[in-house]
Amino acid sequence: MSNPAALPTPPGSSSSSSSSPSATNAPEASDAISRLDALLEIYLDRLDRYQRLREELSQNFSAGFLSLAYANRSGNLGSGRRYGEEGYDARMKAGRRVRIQTKPGKAADLVGGAGACRKKKHVEEGADQRGPHSSGGGGGGGGGTIRYTTEQLIPSCEDDAEDETAHSPVVPYEMTAAQKAFISPPRDEKPSSSTTGPAADADTNTNTNNTRLPPPPLTPASSSLSSTQPPPPPPPPPNHTTNSSQQQPRSKSKSKSSKSKTKKAVNPLNWYGVLVPASLRAAQTSFACAIQGPIPQLVNIQLEMRDLECQIRKIRAEAGLTRLTGQDVE
Amino acid sequence: MEGMFYNVNGGFVEGIVRGYRNTLLTAQNYSNLTQCETIDDVKLQLGPAYGDTLAALPPNPSTSSLASKTTEKLVADFRYLQAQATGSLAKFMEYLTYGYMIDNVALLITGTLHERDTRELLERCHPLGWFETLPVLCVATNIEELYNSVLIETPLAPYFKGSLSHQDLDELNIEIVRNTLYKNYLEDFYHFVNNHPDMRGTPTAEVMSGVLEFEADRRAINITINSFGTELSKSERQKLYPQFGKLYPEGSLMLSRADDIESVGLAVSGVGDYKSFFDQMNQSGGVGAGNMAGGSANEGKSLEDLFYQKEMELSKLVFTHQFTHAVIYAWVKLREQEIRNITWIAECIAQNQKDRIGNYITVF
Numbered sequence: 001m002s003n004p005a006a007l008p009t010p011p012g013s014s015s016s017s018s019s020s021p022s023a024t025n026a027p028e029a030s031d032a033i034s035r036l037d038a039l040l041e042i043y044l045d046r047l048d049r050y051q052r053l054r055e056e057l058s059q060n061f062s063a064g065f066l067s068l069a070y071a072n073r074s075g076n077l078g079s080g081r082r083y084g085e086e087g088y089d090a091r092m093k094a095g096r097r098v099r100i101q102t103k104p105g106k107a108a109d110l111v112g113g114a115g116a117c118r119k120k121k122h123v124e125e126g127a128d129q130r131g132p133h134s135s136g137g138g139g140g141g142g143g144g145t146i147r148y149t150t151e152q153l154i155p156s157c158e159d160d161a162e163d164e165t166a167h168s169p170v171v172p173y174e175m176t177a178a179q180k181a182f183i184s185p186p187r188d189e190k191p192s193s194s195t196t197g198p199a200a201d202a203d204t205n206t207n208t209n210n211t212r213l214p215p216p217p218l219t220p221a222s223s224s225l226s227s228t229q230p231p232p233p234p235p236p237p238p239n240h241t242t243n244s245s246q247q248q249p250r251s252k253s254k255s256k257s258s259k260s261k262t263k264k265a266v267n268p269l270n271w272y273g274v275l276v277p278a279s280l281r282a283a284q285t286s287f288a289c290a291i292q293g294p295i296p297q298l299v300n301i302q303l304e305m306r307d308l309e310c311q312i313r314k315i316r317a318e319a320g321l322t323r324l325t326g327q328d329v330e
Numbered sequence: 331m332e333g334m335f336y337n338v339n340g341g342f343v344e345g346i347v348r349g350y351r352n353t354l355l356t357a358q359n360y361s362n363l364t365q366c367e368t369i370d371d372v373k374l375q376l377g378p379a380y381g382d383t384l385a386a387l388p389p390n391p392s393t394s395s396l397a398s399k400t401t402e403k404l405v406a407d408f409r410y411l412q413a414q415a416t417g418s419l420a421k422f423m424e425y426l427t428y429g430y431m432i433d434n435v436a437l438l439i440t441g442t443l444h445e446r447d448t449r450e451l452l453e454r455c456h457p458l459g460w461f462e463t464l465p466v467l468c469v470a471t472n473i474e475e476l477y478n479s480v481l482i483e484t485p486l487a488p489y490f491k492g493s494l495s496h497q498d499l500d501e502l503n504i505e506i507v508r509n510t511l512y513k514n515y516l517e518d519f520y521h522f523v524n525n526h527p528d529m530r531g532t533p534t535a536e537v538m539s540g541v542l543e544f545e546a547d548r549r550a551i552n553i554t555i556n557s558f559g560t561e562l563s564k565s566e567r568q569k570l571y572p573q574f575g576k577l578y579p580e581g582s583l584m585l586s587r588a589d590d591i592e593s594v595g596l597a598v599s600g601v602g603d604y605k606s607f608f609d610q611m612n613q614s615g616g617v618g619a620g621n622m623a624g625g626s627a628n629e630g631k632s633l634e635d636l637f638y639q640k641e642m643e644l645s646k647l648v649f650t651h652q653f654t655h656a657v658i659y660a661w662v663k664l665r666e667q668e669i670r671n672i673t674w675i676a677e678c679i680a681q682n683q684k685d686r687i688g689n690y691i692t693v694f
Contacts, residue, residue, distance in 0.1 A: 062681065069393075069677040073670050074634050076552070078433025078456065082394055086437065086454045089444035271444065273436075274505040275556040277634075 032319035043308045057294040064286030071280035087271045101147040148296040333653030356694045393676040400669045418528035422655045430459025436508040438467040489514035509570040537656040546575035607636040642693040
């Protein structure tokens with residue numbers, strides 16, 4: 001993942017832009033500038049959240065690894081033996097699965113958000129194509145939005161609760177009405193996104209079909225929706241709820257089948273015996289927390305930020321503040 | 331009187347072990363180690379004690395390879411001693427290796443159950459616990475078969491009594507088998523040092539009884555604490571407690587009924603040492619699930635650390651006795667702790683967790 005500081009933040013945002021307004025169309029420029037300000041505000045907010053999540057993630061990981069070292073020290077497995085890959089079960093199944101919800105639009109390359117967290121839970125990228133109604137990123141006005149969530153397939157040792165649809169609390173990318181009004185004025189230069197929509201879907205499919213379970217086929221309804229629907233104006237909030245109600249039965253049936261299949265030894269902790277030391281449990285909890293919590297949120301925020309950057313660049317180009325680069329035209 | 335003829339057979343080996351003991355890392359060495367910035371520095375600091383053993387390591391080795399190389403040195407030293415040992419001393423040293431054999435058996439059975447490539451696992455077996463028929467273990471699919479085809483020939487066969495009732499191999503049963511084996515092993519070892527004609531009534535019997543009782547109690551307490559929240563039932567748990575030690579029988583009985591860490595503390599309160607461990611933990615506020623978690627911020631020592639500390643003190647005391655096999659046991663324990671310390675320090679350096687680096691245990 002790229003360092004947020006290294007991201008191309010717009011240089012000298014408000015002061016430089018206000019100092020050199022284009023002389024010809026002053027009211028339009030000021031409108032653009034205020035939209036720009038709103039966007040930058042959101043961007044900074046996301047940046048702040050990103051940094052806090054990174055902190056949380058590093059705390060989770062360092063606590064996890066330290067607990068693991070401590071468990072190794074306890075010598076519970078026998079002297080000189082370590083809790084490592086020698087205990088892996090060759091039949092291991094993913095304990096968490098990444099769900100990717102895409103919204104047709106710009107082909108966003110999949111960042112490997114799941115790769116970093118294979119330590120305990122073996123996150124697999126489940127290429128779960130969802131309908132077009134992803135809740136996030138309404139303000140993009142046609143930018144492709146991908147949302148990552150992790151779902152728990154097997155009950156961990158702590159919570160044997162049966163809520164299969166226990167998603168991480170991903171903060172949806174919502175904007176206030178005023179912000180939306182600023183950011184997405186009626187714009188007509190977006191006809192291409194509807195044509196790239198299915199392509200993007202196909203792209204994500206090919207990127208992620210190295211999974212064990214084949215991706216569930218798109219229902220005809222959703223696929224037709226995704227191909228025909230023009231890039232919507234900011235989707236109304238109820239979309240989210242309908243979407244989640246749509247996907248619930250499917251995910252439930254899936255996890256139920258996986259549960260019956262791997263009835264025994266679902267918890268990887270048991271690979272190392274039943275009487276594992278408390279520090280190993282603590283390590284598992286830490287790693288699981290990292291996967292449940294910060295990682296999907298981080299990836300989502302990173303995507304949001306990228307989206308925002310694009311918008312900022314475009315608005316600046318429209319206002320004549322900078323030249324449109326090839327990156328934005330994509 | 332009892333030491334009059336000890337040196338005929340055991341003097342040379344005892345002398346070597348005392349020499350080994352003097353090369354153990356001291357507090358000064360450890361404080362140097364904790365100043366290290368990289369694993370390479372650690373390697374350098376270990377140069378005098380470990381010599382050529384670490385030379386084969388690549389620059390900035392992983393902590394696991396560091397641990398395995400330091401273990402190699404221990405094994406080499408042990409094998410050298412074993413080659414010199416005769417009579418009851420040789421038998422005694424064989425007994426020392428049974429514990430590792432049990433661990434290896436558990437590793438291989440678990441690997442078989444997990445459909446792992448067992449050749450790969452064979453390399454990871456502890457060299458001290460190697461025996462001829464170990465590779466054949468990979469074919470076993472249930473305990474009866476395991477016993478009849480493989481283990482009947484090994485020294486571990488007698489320890490299987492009591493664990494043959496379990497037919498299927500799953501994680502829980504393997505854990506039970508492993509702990510039953512270990513319990514039987516400890517009891518047998520205890521019986522051996524107290525009844526063998528060469529050792530009965532000698533300092534060996536006296537000293538070894540002490541350390542084995544401690545080991546038995548520690549196992550019982552650890553099993554109890556680790557079993558909270560698992561599927562191991564109380565009656566099964568009770569069968570895993572060794573039937574000797576300072577806690578046996580009253581403390582064991584109370585342990586078998588314990589539901590939480592407080593009742594464990596109550597169960598062991600009859601023994602002064604253990605009581606003080608739990609008191610210290612209460613003071614440091616580390617009681618509960620986090621009592622052995624390394625991630626918590628409390629500076630107080632965990633129960634495991636306290637047990638290790640006690641074990642080290644006992645092992646150090648063993649060297650004050652003369653004419654006894656027990657020095658070998660003590661030396662092995664001290665070396666194992668040394669390896670754990672080195673690994674911990676290296677781990678802290680690698681993970682940049684310098685504030686917890688002082689959690690090593692040293693008695694010299």
